Amino acid sequence: MHTRTGAAIVLDTLESLGVDTVFGYPGGAIMPLYDALYDHRIVHVLVRHEAAAVFAASGFARSTGRPGVCIATSGPGATNLITGIVDAMLDNVPLVALTGQVRSTVMGTDAFQEVDVAAITHQVTKRNVVVRSVDQIEPALRAAFRLATSSRPGPVLVDLPTDVLRAFEEARAGAAAEPAATRERPRADAQSLDAAVAALQRAQRPVLIVGGGTRWSGATEIFRSLAARIGAPIASTLHGLGCADPGDPAYIGMLGMHGWKRANLAVQNADVLVALGMRFDDRVTGDPAKFAPNAHTIVHADIDAAEFDKVVHAHVKLHGDLRETLVALDHRLARVTLPSFEEWRAQACAPHEQLPRDDARDGHLSATDFLDALFAALPEDAIVSTDVGQHQMWAAQRVRASHPQHFLTSGGLGSMGFGLPAAIGAQMAHPGRTVVAIVGDGGFQMSMAELATLRRHELPVKIVLLDNRNLGMVRQWQELFYNARYSATALPDNPEFTTIARAYGIEARLVDHAEASAPSIKRMLQSPGPMLLHCACYPHENVWPIIPSGKSVDDLMETIPA
Amino acid sequence: MRTVTANDGRMLARIIHLAHRFGCTYTKVAAQHTGADYRMEFAFAGPGDALRRLDAQITKLLDDDRETMG
Numbered sequence: 060m061h062t063r064t065g066a067a068i069v070l071d072t073l074e075s076l077g078v079d080t081v082f083g084y085p086g087g088a089i090m091p092l093y094d095a096l097y098d099h100r101i102v103h104v105l106v107r108h109e110a111a112a113v114f115a116a117s118g119f120a121r122s123t124g125r126p127g128v129c130i131a132t133s134g135p136g137a138t139n140l141i142t143g144i145v146d147a148m149l150d151n152v153p154l155v156a157l158t159g160q161v162r163s164t165v166m167g168t169d170a171f172q173e174v175d176v177a178a179i180t181h182q183v184t185k186r187n188v189v190v191r192s193v194d195q196i197e198p199a200l201r202a203a204f205r206l207a208t209s210s211r212p213g214p215v216l217v218d219l220p221t222d223v224l225r226a227f228e229e230a231r232a233g234a235a236a237e238p239a240a241t242r243e244r245p246r247a248d249a250q251s252l253d254a255a256v257a258a259l260q261r262a263q264r265p266v267l268i269v270g271g272g273t274r275w276s277g278a279t280e281i282f283r284s285l286a287a288r289i290g291a292p293i294a295s296t297l298h299g300l301g302c303a304d305p306g307d308p309a310y311i312g313m314l315g316m317h318g319w320k321r322a323n324l325a326v327q328n329a330d331v332l333v334a335l336g337m338r339f340d341d342r343v344t345g346d347p348a349k350f351a352p353n354a355h356t357i358v359h360a361d362i363d364a365a366e367f368d369k370v371v372h373a374h375v376k377l378h379g380d381l382r383e384t385l386v387a388l389d390h391r392l393a394r395v396t397l398p399s400f401e402e403w404r405a406q407a408c409a410p411h412e413q414l415p416r417d418d419a420r421d422g423h424l425s426a427t428d429f430l431d432a433l434f435a436a437l438p439e440d441a442i443v444s445t446d447v448g449q450h451q452m453w454a455a456q457r458v459r460a461s462h463p464q465h466f467l468t469s470g471g472l473g474s475m476g477f478g479l480p481a482a483i484g485a486q487m488a489h490p491g492r493t494v495v496a497i498v499g500d501g502g503f504q505m506s507m508a509e510l511a512t513l514r515r516h517e518l519p520v521k522i523v524l525l526d527n528r529n530l531g532m533v534r535q536w537q538e539l540f541y542n543a544r545y546s547a548t549a550l551p552d553n554p555e556f557t558t559i560a561r562a563y564g565i566e567a568r569l570v571d572h573a574e575a576s577a578p579s580i581k582r583m584l585q586s587p588g589p590m591l592l593h594c595a596c597y598p599h600e601n602v603w604p605i606i607p608s609g610k611s612v613d614d615l616m617e618t619i620p621a
Numbered sequence: 622m623r624t625v626t627a628n629d630g631r632m633l634a635r636i637i638h639l640a641h642r643f644g645c646t647y648t649k650v651a652a653q654h655t656g657a658d659y660r661m662e663f664a665f666a667g668p669g670d671a672l673r674r675l676d677a678q679i680t681k682l683l684d685d686d687r688e689t690m691g
Contacts, residue, residue: 181631181635181638182639188690198690199690202688202689206690210684364677364681365674365678365681368673
């Protein structure tokens, strides 16, 4: 028999659950946990703002499929996590947030750095819990991991009063570390599976839409196999990128607001739509009343029954774990003959379609040209994170991710400041891989202090900063939809980013003309350490095509209206 | 009328917040601690589509609530 503190129990339990890396920032109430971390095997990554801790944990989770863990103290530490927690909720990222809390005896007295983080995060976590006694720590953490990873993944918060962390428990010597159990998953029923097969047998112009549920259920391989069997065009949501083989001739790219025209037109003309692990986000559907108007059958597969008919009515609902659903569907399809969709596929795939683009003027560097050169040079297993804005959409249009864990982006919440910390999390999980953070000048300035984290942990993250001296996406919308009234979007006073990077001890290079792109990218990828490429880009380059918010593919724009 | 049994008594607040978010009102809310868990009764009013989505979300919340967190 031996005794452990609550803090030691936290770390031992995390370790028994397979956690080897956590991201956090210390403070008063969480100090007992940091004291225990001092000589523990779990690696702690010290960020420079709690928001980066939760985004880094998210990047870790998104690039591995394993839960990410972040730590913050009570009060402002805990509230600084909230954006990242909501981000994880909307993007279905398994995440466990540990927050310090004031002593149990002073909770409710407005004590220093006291905030009711459980109440604040109640609506934006799968669950949360305030641990009231030391013997509740281990069961609470195990439940948190089960919840974060089961069914539709998401964030769970465990609030730990400082006295609970300091308290001692009589521990069972040699207590077995039970693995986190997987909760029972729903399974698509046979009748619905048969209906899906029948719809495909009747189809003339089917389209598959692959979404982020495919990545979280580990269904990429079976999806590709099933897609090959069906032979229909494949469109992807933002979070589905990498699920389809980018080299598959049936793959028609991302659909939605900034998706490929061919993908949106294919969905528009489809008679059968098979939507897999996606939630018909408004950035995908535009006006739902005009979405897929020719589809007589929409098949929707998802683990979350609350997604069915939420935005778009589905005629066939496959409620279950997506991987199991696709396996079952594949078995059924193997026993039937489907029509040939070759002619439709050839028509829908429009292999010669180019993304419309603005030409950079006055000798400026084009951001899209730069990204084309970057993606051509990246190794196949490179992990790319993005921030939020124009660069995110340009990257999503062009990325040829060979696996969904290779492209990390904040989709549902669209959180600026995500890109660099997410790359830090991914690099911690994959120390030997090339990890690139593509960021804009707006978002980078929300997370720039994490350059210190790169330096501290010697993380060789490559930062591609596409600086157009504007909050570009908002500027674009102002240009298109607000009579070019550029309210608060110009950033002419941006700092010299290369100087800032160097001040943190990070190699940096300015790229301000097209000819410098290829050698700079080569230099960056060869660099053994972190590096920033500051790309000074043409400020008025827009993201094309665009389907204005709430509109349909009929309203798709490929240039500024005359 | 929907009757709900939850481990976490805070489910009451979560469901009320959801109803507000979906533009629904509640015409009856009652809750009782039964020892092991909480029994709650709700009656909501609002657009049919919102009520249906609210009902689906409540079902999902209750599924997660089955996990005991100490």
